[in-house]
Amino acid sequence: MAKTKKYTGDEVLNLVGKYMSESDTEKVREAYNWASDLHKEQLRKSGEPYIIHPIQVAGILAEIKMDTATVISGYLHDVVEDTPATLEDVEAKFGKTIADIIDGVTKISKIRYKNSQEQLAENHRKLLLAMSKDIRVIIVKLADRLHNMRTLGALREDKQRRIASETLDIYAPLADRLGISTIKWELEDLSLSYLNPEKYHSIASRMNMKREERIRYVQTAVSEIESVVRELELQNVDVYGRPKHIYSIYRKMADKHKAFEEIYDLSAVRVLTNTIPDTYAVLGAIHSKWMPLPGRFKDYIALPKANGYQSLHTTVIGPGGRPLEVQIRTHTMHEVAEFGVAAHWAYKKNKGSGKEVRTEDQTQQTLNVIQGILELQEDAKNAEDFMDGVQGDLFSDRVYAFTPKGDVFELAKGAGPLDMAFSIHTNVGIKTVGAKINGRIVPLDYKIKTGDIIEIITSSTAKPSRDWLDLVSTRRARNKIKQYFKQLDRDDNVEAGRELLIRNLRDTGFDSTELLSTENLIKTAETLHYHAYDDMLAAIGYGDVAAPGVANKLTEGIREAQQVAETDELQRELLEEGHEIKRDETALTQRQKVTADDIVIAGVDNLLVRLGRCCTPVPGDEVKGYITKGRGISVHRIGCPNIRAAQIQGQRLVDVQWEDENGLKPNYDADLTVHGENRNGLLNDVLRSVNGRTRFVNSVNGHVTKNGTAQVSLSIGVKNSVQLNSIMDSLNTLPAVYDVERAFH
Structure with missing residues (x-):
């Protein structure tokens, strides 16, 4: 990894002085002096003075030309947590805006939680919700995390891995969603260096070994591209090579099972132009010179990524017959690609300078992320549920689809027509009756693919179906459907819940007439902690609890009686083969030891047991058994294809478990x-x-x-x-x- 710059306080002031006014630069100096005084007695884990950390955070923010409030917050982001200073002190000296940013960044350190995972989730929720009020909160936090990752070597190995894993799961995806690739790539590479140091250093050393060859190849490509660009007589065009990041190479090797030698695009060439028409002119010239590879062209200018990224990507058969990746974008697009939402503040400064300015698009991308966060917060049961939604809906892979009018919608991978309908508007989702993909009617469980043209078919008399909860994949759509059913009259929800319960019982072979007696419903509702059985039925009706779970509680006694009968039948069958089965009439679930292979089976003794060679289960694995003809019980790992085959063939499955999950034998x-x-x-x-x-x-x-x-x-x-x-x-x-x-x- 390239050596990163270490700033001094004066260097940060010089950086901000290049784009801030004298009065703003003086405010930054005041924040630096106050932070130095507050942190003067403190040391970091590495032994160096603590103030070095706020200086580096402020330096990172100054490098991406953040505004005065953000750079000041970089200096002061730890004073409330680690010094006697309070938020009131910050507000009195620097104003409410900076105090609010610091409050958003500050961890919740004084509240006790049940476990560290819950506290971590709560910290992340507080951070993301503060970001929804002011996006600068997360930009300061990303700068803070970046410097912490750069100095992670001072911590214990277990802490290094925990922080690196958290960075890869939360902070790198956040930087990506906000388009700040200059921070995203470094966070990913640093995380990999701690989570899998051998692979990281292996890739790094191999890239270094091929460095001279790669430089010569890229220089040749750059020279030839510059030659064709000169013929176009364009102004202010930059052409240069850039190495691929280690983490991206690692992901390509892992995802595609490729050897390092099979990764040809270790470097790429980037072309920066003045205008959008210039980018397409350069693309045409490059395709005229070299043959483009089919399926490797992407137009992110016409179809920007969700984080505002715009560029043309193409891969051609370049010099020497080797694949060459070329990215073409305007200078302004490049600033957005590197700094994402952070570029918003720099562009505001540049209005009237003659440069291409796209603050509106970038602000809209930011609002999209913020809106997604707020919607997830509305229906989250707790902090961990909220963070699951953030990682699932906001950080997942994306697909891009069009409306017939050409509007672009970004959705989580796996989303269907209903997800898109609810992302357009809640009323569109509620009135949906069908969908057309590329002009053809498709079922509502269709999975949208990038490039699909989707027409949502609606009707003014349409109403959602509770089955839709199984058809949608995004939290937004699921929550909107649940809200719809919650808003219906309570009597309608109770009746709908009763109908769902009756249908589930009927589908599983039970007679609902006796099972849904008032006595049974009251008993089941009490077991599931509802005040009244009507509350339980209403919860089923609006989708807050699944009907199968309630049905299982209702039928528990009947299913136990059926198990007794099945055991009796099994006994009759196996006694014919000379085996003996014992069952405790008062405790069906008692598990009695079987001598073979440390496996115990419900109500069974002296029965031949063998471990499946197809999946080689070992103590500690989740296992299931099925009855074979003449060969006793065959035990397999959950997920083994033979278990699924046994179910399809109607063979009787039995519950089995290990006598000791630590293993009674060494082999x-x-x-x-x-x-x-x-x-x-x-x-x-x-x-x-x-x-x-x-x-x-x-x-x-x-x-x-x-x-x-x-x-x-x-x-x-x-x-x-x-x-x-x-x-x-x-x-x-x-x-x-x-x-x-x-x-x-």
């Missing part, structure tokens, strides 16, 4: 498949890693797949799933390994 067979880079020494590395954690290696074999990667199959002996997971984690850290998985045969 249970387990099969693994390792995918990795095809290079010398891979097999030795795999064996060395495995031999360091188990003495039982039954077999090893490897081969090269059609796409050129290596695949190693292992059969090993372990005591339990804890030991097996340790072995898999160890293999995953090897620099040439892409992933490790349990095998199914």
